[in-house]
Amino acid sequence: MATGVFGPERASVEARTLRPDRWWLPPLTTFVVFAAFIVYSTWRAFSGDDYYAAPYISPFYSPCLTDNCVEGSNDFGSPIGWWGLSPALIILIFPLGFRLSCYYYRKAYYRAFWLSPPACSVAEPHSKYTGETRFPLIFQNIHRWFLYAAAVVALILTYDVVLAFRDENEDWGHMGLGTVILLANVVLIWLYTLSCHSCRHVIGGRLRNFSRHPVRYKAWTLVSRLNRNHPQWAWLSLFSVALADFYVYLLATGAFDDPRFF
Amino acid sequence: MGYPLSMRLWRGDRDGGALQDFTVEVEEGEVVLDAIHRVQATQAGDLAVRWNCKAGKCGSCSAEINGRSRLMCMTRLSDFGHEDVITVTPLRAFPVVRDLVTDVSYNYVKARELPAFAPTPPDADGKRRMMQQDVERGQEFRKCIECFLCQNTCHVIRDHEENKPAFAGPRFFLRYAELDMHPLDTHDRRELAQSAAGIGLCNITKCCTEVCPENIKITDNAIIPMKERVVDRKYDPLVWLGTKIRRRDDRTEL
Ligand code: SF4
Ligand code: SF4
Ligand code: FES
Ligand code: FES
Numbered sequence: 241m242a243t244g245v246f247g248p249e250r251a252s253v254e255a256r257t258l259r260p261d262r263w264w265l266p267p268l269t270t271f272v273v274f275a276a277f278i279v280y281s282t283w284r285a286f287s288g289d290d291y292y293a294a295p296y297i298s299p300f301y302s303p304c305l306t307d308n309c310v311e312g313s314n315d316f317g318s319p320i321g322w323w324g325l326s327p328a329l330i331i332l333i334f335p336l337g338f339r340l341s342c343y344y345y346r347k348a349y350y351r352a353f354w355l356s357p358p359a360c361s362v363a364e365p366h367s368k369y370t371g372e373t374r375f376p377l378i379f380q381n382i383h384r385w386f387l388y389a390a391a392v393v394a395l396i397l398t399y400d401v402v403l404a405f406r407d408e409n410e411d412w413g414h415m416g417l418g419t420v421i422l423l424a425n426v427v428l429i430w431l432y433t434l435s436c437h438s439c440r441h442v443i444g445g446r447l448r449n450f451s452r453h454p455v456r457y458k459a460w461t462l463v464s465r466l467n468r469n470h471p472q473w474a475w476l477s478l479f480s481v482a483l484a485d486f487y488v489y490l491l492a493t494g495a496f497d498d499p500r501f502f
Numbered sequence: 503m504g505y506p507l508s509m510r511l512w513r514g515d516r517d518g519g520a521l522q523d524f525t526v527e528v529e530e531g532e533v534v535l536d537a538i539h540r541v542q543a544t545q546a547g548d549l550a551v552r553w554n555c556k557a558g559k560c561g562s563c564s565a566e567i568n569g570r571s572r573l574m575c576m577t578r579l580s581d582f583g584h585e586d587v588i589t590v591t592p593l594r595a596f597p598v599v600r601d602l603v604t605d606v607s608y609n610y611v612k613a614r615e616l617p618a619f620a621p622t623p624p625d626a627d628g629k630r631r632m633m634q635q636d637v638e639r640g641q642e643f644r645k646c647i648e649c650f651l652c653q654n655t656c657h658v659i660r661d662h663e664e665n666k667p668a669f670a671g672p673r674f675f676l677r678y679a680e681l682d683m684h685p686l687d688t689h690d691r692r693e694l695a696q697s698a699a700g701i702g703l704c705n706i707t708k709c710c711t712e713v714c715p716e717n718i719k720i721t722d723n724a725i726i727p728m729k730e731r732v733v734d735r736k737y738d739p740l741v742w743l744g745t746k747i748r749r750r751d752d753r754t755e756l
Contacts (some may be wrong), residue, residue, distance in 0.1 A: 243661075244662060250595075251594060252520070253512065349705050356657065356707070357661065360709035360713065361566065361655050361709070364657055369657075369665065371661045371700075371703035374701035376572070381732075381736075384735065437730065445730065448685050449685040467722070
């Protein structure tokens with residue numbers, strides 16, 4: 241039986257939507273860009289190669305924790321030495337889980353990939369809908385744990401940027417284009433991480449009484465300000481992380497020499 | 503300077519209906535509701551349309567204009583070109599009564615299901631006190647004019663009639679959030695938001711926020727915080743452990 245907007249009690253209109261605008265453009269754009277990122281990052285994560293060009297390490301491979309890391313890239317030793325596959329696969333789980341369970345990315349991919357709904361007031365193609373109440377989507381509720389893990393990864397990437405101020409002989413006082421790119425990337429990643437809705441909640445949103453917690457209230461207002469642009473940080477940091485990785489790839493394959501400022 | 507405006511208005515009732523073409527003379531500076539009133543006055547005296555304040559404050563004139571949920575009295579004709587056809591239908595998530603009027607009683611049922619504000623006892627002098635920051639927090643939510651445009655555009659019920667019994671909808675998630683963030687309310691609304699109001703059905707795709715004529719950030723400021731509060735209670739082992747060890751929920755101190 242027809243349901244939803246075509247149900248028996250609703251005003252009978254044949255069209256799924258009467259919107260004359262190009263409502264399909266934003267979900268299509270999201271679809272194309274995300275799909276491109278997935279293809280690119282899958283290739284790079286599985287390749288296990290060309291991710292280190294002293295002093296720069298690709299954000300996909302940091303921290304590098306296995307025995308098969310290229311020389312110089314494992315600043316934290318090799319606690320998971322036995323791992324035989326690409327070292328990126330161990331660490332990428334965390335940022336990947338963080339982004340997959342992110343409230344903004346959820347909105348974006350529910351719309352663009354699952355068409356639920358494709359756009360506002362455009363009837364969705366599914367006949368059943370249970371939202372985030374069941375397996376597997378009920379696991380979206382663990383987002384805050386990925387936030388904690390992602391914050392650790394962001395700290396490590398920050399450390400990588402500090403190390404990028406050394407040259408390939410580990411002497412301090414170096415800065416190349418790679419340093420700038422890694423720095424910009426880490427700034428965007430922090431903006432994305434700190435503007436997270438779960439971060440906003442943990443910092444102060446969960447309080448019932450702002451007036452009793454002036455410091456947390458202040459912190460909450462700051463995070464709230466960042467949070468307003470969370471989608472923007474999500475996109476920019478997605479681009480920057482791919483760009484940073486690609487830049488290191490170019491250096492590591494010798495396609496390009498790092499321009500040096502000092 | 504007037505011009506002839508082409509409109510398609512949905513006419514009919516539960517037994518059926520269709521879009522009907524009208525051409526009506528309109529003036530610069532008018533809104534969609536003006537044009538509809540002129541159709542009613544000059545061409546279709548029995549056209550049913552609900553409205554009240556004509557100032558975007560009563561929430562009566564909700565309809566779908568070119569497929570989007572909007573207030574007829576706040577949609578300016580100048581948003582459209584002179585050549586554009588403006589299509590107006592009743593809200594498509596609720597049962598139609600006649601022409602542009604729908605039966606929105608679902609929303610009043612949901613309002614009644616929501617436990618009312620239950621304040622703490624007053625201070626010794628008989629007054630209750632709240633600090634300015636705490637008052638401000640709920641201010642945004644109280645701007646709601648109950649137009650139910652958010653409810654209408656929410657795909658959870660718009661596209662799935664069968665979800666209506668289990669789902670309160672964005673307008674009422676606002677209310678849950680407002681009360682759960684209220685320092686003087688004594689209920690724990692986290693459990694209710696999940697079980698009675700079905701907040702888990704919302705997939706935060708933000709259509710409610712897109713249509714709200716009061717620009718309330720429904721998803722960011724009410725639904726997501728409420729989902730996070732549900733996580734506190736149900737899915738966060740650390741919080742759970744804390745309440746077990748201290749043998750009480752730390753809600754009142756928060
Ligand atoms: S964000 Fe949630 S409540 Fe709002 S329209 Fe989307 S599904 Fe409905
Ligand atoms: S929240 Fe906004 S869209 Fe929803 S009923 Fe209130 S004013 Fe209308
Ligand atoms: S990272 Fe987007 S909401 Fe947490
Ligand atoms: S008539 Fe009151 S909101 Fe439009």
